[in-house]
Amino acid sequence: AKHEGKNGVRTFQPAMGDETTERVDLERDLRDALVREEFVLHYQGQFDVRTQALVGFEALVRWQHPAQGLLPPGRFIHVAEDSELILPLGAWVLREACRQAAAWGANARGFTVSVNVSAKQFDHADFAQVVRQALTDSGLDPHRLILELTESVVLRDPAAAAGQLARLRELGVRIALDDFGTGHSSLSLLRQMPIDFLKIDRSFVQDSHSADAASSRVLIGIMVTLAHGLQMQVTAEGVETSEQHALLRELGCDALQGFLLSRPLPAGQARALLDPPAA
Numbered sequence: 649a650k651h652e653g654k655n656g657v658r659t660f661q662p663a664m665g666d667e668t669t670e671r672v673d674l675e676r677d678l679r680d681a682l683v684r685e686e687f688v689l690h691y692q693g694q695f696d697v698r699t700q701a702l703v704g705f706e707a708l709v710r711w712q713h714p715a716q717g718l719l720p721p722g723r724f725i726h727v728a729e730d731s732e733l734i735l736p737l738g739a740w741v742l743r744e745a746c747r748q749a750a751a752w753g754a755n756a757r758g759f760t761v762s763v764n765v766s767a768k769q770f771d772h773a774d775f776a777q778v779v780r781q782a783l784t785d786s787g788l789d790p791h792r793l794i795l796e797l798t799e800s801v802v803l804r805d806p807a808a809a810a811g812q813l814a815r816l817r818e819l820g821v822r823i824a825l826d827d828f829g830t831g832h833s834s835l836s837l838l839r840q841m842p843i844d845f846l847k848i849d850r851s852f853v854q855d856s857h858s859a860d861a862a863s864s865r866v867l868i869g870i871m872v873t874l875a876h877g878l879q880m881q882v883t884a885e886g887v888e889t890s891e892q893h894a895l896l897r898e899l900g901c902d903a904l905q906g907f908l909l910s911r912p913l914p915a916g917q918a919r920a921l922l923d924p925p926a927a
């Protein structure tokens with residue numbers, strides 16, 4: 649974009665202008681994508697650390713872009729979050745994940761489905777109502793739905809968050825603290841929050857066999873002790889190797905999620921994980 653400088657000198661600011669245009673384009677495309685229902689959910693299995701049995705799925709959104717193919721959330725979720733679009737997109741994710749989990753039927757009765765929730769959704773006065781509607785429409789047992797929130801969302805305004813969490817818990821859904829260890833947790837506040845699961849961020853898991861191995865292992869051990877002391881279950885994320893699996897089991901984690909066990913899969917393929925392997 650060209651700007652008239654103070655002295656009438658024209659300056660050129662290409663980067664800023666281009667970025668703004670790009671963002672406006674992306675926002676418009678996202679809006680259209682919602683109308684055209686171009687979003688899909690992939691499901692990543694979560695497994696019991698000891699038995700390796702499937703215990704649940706995390707729903708992860710993708711955009712089936714007509715020209716660019718399947719886009720990961722890293723390509724568009726920040727734009728949705730910076731605009732109000734995360735509200736309708738987040739509501740769609742909730743409805744779709746609940747519908748799918750309910751549709752998986754009998755074999756899936758015990759399995760949970762975890763849904764990521766953005767700050768803007770959580771802060772919205774109607775959020776508990778949106779969750780209630782998704783549960784009612786799908787008929788999903790509320791106990792099977794886990795809402796994943798990051799530390800910063802919960803701890804930014806603890807009083808407001810406590811109220812919102814209480815409303816959600818009244819519905820019977822459970823809460824996971826996502827990316828645990830990367831934010832600024834206040835341990836005393838954590839104790840007061842009705843949280844059911846801690847998800848240890850994959851950065852700790854992946855450092856556990858690097859040069860920083862010793863300190864990462866100590867930290868994971870502390871997080872597990874903390875969580876169990878507060879009656880929370882621990883899921884470790886980003887498990888890519890059998891060495892990491894063995895270590896996380898030794899350190900007392902309850903469930904594991906990562907490429908070693910399963911990648912995020914389209915619903916049809918994820919469904920196959922539910923069936924016992926053919927003899």
Ligand code: C2E
Nearest residue numbers: 708709720721741764765766886887888905906907908912
């Ligand atoms: P997240 O909630 O921490 O989700 C886990 C991410 O780690 C996923 O990336 C998953 O594919 C990836 N992952 C899983 N196992 C491994 C592993 O073993 N190694 C490595 N390197 N990565 C692994 P994805 O699907 O690209 O999602 C990225 C982020 O986008 C998510 O991070 C979450 O913050 C956000 N996101 C995804 N879906 C939604 C959604 O429906 N709503 C909102 N608000 N955010 C979402």
Ligand code: CA
Nearest residue numbers: 706764796826
């Ligand atoms: Ca998550």
Ligand code: CA
Nearest residue numbers: 826827847885
């Ligand atoms: Ca995470």
Ligand code: CA
Nearest residue numbers: 798826827849
């Ligand atoms: Ca993350």
